[in-house]
Amino acid sequence: MARELNKLSAVQVKQASAGKYSDGGGLWLTKADRDSGSWFLRVVVHGRRREMGLGSIADGSLKEARDEAAKWRAVVRAGGDPIKERERQRRDAARNLHLLKDVAEDAFEARKAELKGDGKAGRWFTPLELHVLPRLGKTPVADIDQIDIRDTIAPIWHTKAETARKALNRLNIVLTHAAALGLNVDLQAVEKARALLGKSRHKAENIPAMPWADVPEFYASLTDGNVTHLALRLLILTGVRSRPLRFIREEQIDGDVWTIAGGDLKGRKDATAEFRVPLSTEALAVIEQARRHARDGFLFPSVREGVVSDMTLGMYMRRAKLDARPHGFRSSLRDWLAECNDAPHEVAETILQHVAGTKVTRAYRRTDFLEQRRVLMERWANHVTGGAGKVVQLAEART
Template sequence: MRATKRLSSQFVRSAPVGKHCDGAGLWLVKRDDGGAQWVLRVTVHGRRREMGLGGFPNLSLAGARKQAEHWRSVAADGRDPVKEREAERRAVQRADISLAVLTADAFEARKAELKGDGTAGRWLSPLNIHVLPKLGKVPVTDLDQRDIRDTLAPIWHTKADTARKALNRLSIVMRHAAALGLDVDMQATEKAKALLGKTRHVPKNIPAMAWADVPAFYASLEEPTLTHLALRLLILTGMRSNPLRNIRLDQIEGDVWTVPADAMKGRKGATDAFRVPLSLEARRIIEMARPHARNGFLFPNTRKGVISDMTLSRHMERRGLAARPHGFRTSLRTWLAEATDAPHEVAEAMLAHVVDGGIVRAYRRTDFLEQRSKLADRWADLATGGAGQVVNLAGKGC
């Protein structure tokens, strides 16, 4: 048996710089700055583990020996003392297992999967607004389907999409809690959905402008203001408002605008940046907007950041139009279906939609940029008052 208790209290108080063994893996490490640390070395499953026990004199020689004895017994049972101590610390931190605490923990774990690390706060919004004010203090282990039903019932039929998102987020939080070892009802959200029944809410599509009316509207955007220029580029590219409003000069190279993957929405399963072909007209609009650029952004706000989505929407509202900026994506997609022979996957790629499964995409390593460039040119031709002829992707336009 290894010798133990080699050190004395008197020696520990005046120990020179260096490592001093008390026996059975317990060491006193004296530093140059005069401080000292207790360290325990044990072997678990053939692997040496080293853990700090505390500093001297806050942890006395007797205290260090007591801790070392405890952790040696843990190692003797075949358990890693470092992991065991970490688990104990997590258990203490989880003493508060309220829904609010577990929601924050689940969000933190998922941040890397969310656009911009979830800084926009949209992932949490349905819970923060409609669930946590009522259930935030309830321990997740006590949460059942009746609690969830009673909380979401007021918005189940009036704000169906928000309620659905809240239910989905709750399900994620419950799975996160279960993964932490908490005894939660994994079926609580599904049972709550059954109790709530089928929603009466009928979703409404965003109003879109008929593609035949786009040229007249495009021509009306004749002023070189940021609003007019942004709307023109929005129409020409078919992109969503967010990446368009946040377009940066360093994302544009020649006739291609490369949108970072984390700025794209609705491309689940896609991890690459998205290339947007720029027609001659789109490049002309970009050049007109360049004098407005600030801090690298092509469409900056007057104070900071970029122009808001409401700026574009309100412009169309003031014009008495039912259509909204996002609706131009529908205009483009309808034109592609009615006036071109673009294959489905190419037409969907024009709107940055992800089609087919991951295996198919893995083998089809193309973003159809060349075909989309031709379509973008014809769409720009139509928008600027040209014929926007039927496009034959197999040959020349007819």
């Protein structure tokens, strides 16, 4: 029998042309061409010949194929069917996917296609990772009840209400995923835990915003011409959120329009969606200044790698001993639109990339009010630059 085994060598496996080659003992190599091929095991089970795939040559070496073949030949000698046995083992492995940590990771993988950037930013999984899994991750998901959930969330229920809410929502999705896997879980456990936790004492606080009348003075102080100053200037002038501003790329700008991809827009699951931002004369001047700092296509790069961080912009304002934060300039702009202009509600909300109108009216609307927004953003730039409407010359960046 020994002479009938191990007929092939690793060199033969690599160099063999298209065809079938026996290694002995029912192990075969089939090659479509010189660079690709696969292993299969031919056995006789209860008088019937069966062929069992063992994977490609790219996934396993000759030795690994022989070890796998030997394992399944032993099943045949014991009177079993290796193909059915392998399927049984796979089902058992699936059933063993029972710890909360494993189910949570599996649920995350299943939902990635629905998440912005396939969830690479980590925001979907983070509430679970930080506040649930450290305590319950190694608990069988079928054993988790409302008491476990209450005790896990209670430390942040009154102090980090939004984070607690997200953690509970994610956990509910994980339990639903576990039920779909065939695991015996209590699908009402999260709602029961909410009832046990009671009403949160946490009061939501708005992000501090600078009064619109004070914005020109702050804008005039941003004269260094460095990445931080320029990024804050463009943030103020456009009213966009921090992420699209920080990740702005040269190719997104066409004339006096900046087109933001859907992947950088809050609440947009469709990566093909876009939002057009009209650029005022002042905004174009800031972008021209920023081109001096551009790296890898990004107008606002960080000192080391990637782009300037949200923390960097916020830290600058804290060091200036200001209560306001960068995101608050959106509120400054919205208040100015309400108090100093006759802008229709839909136009003003669209400037901030907010969804305006009912689902029905949005379905029939085919405009993004670009021209109306262009006029308003030019007026805003005039206000921000002191009312004169002149482009403020920025100083050269400090070294």
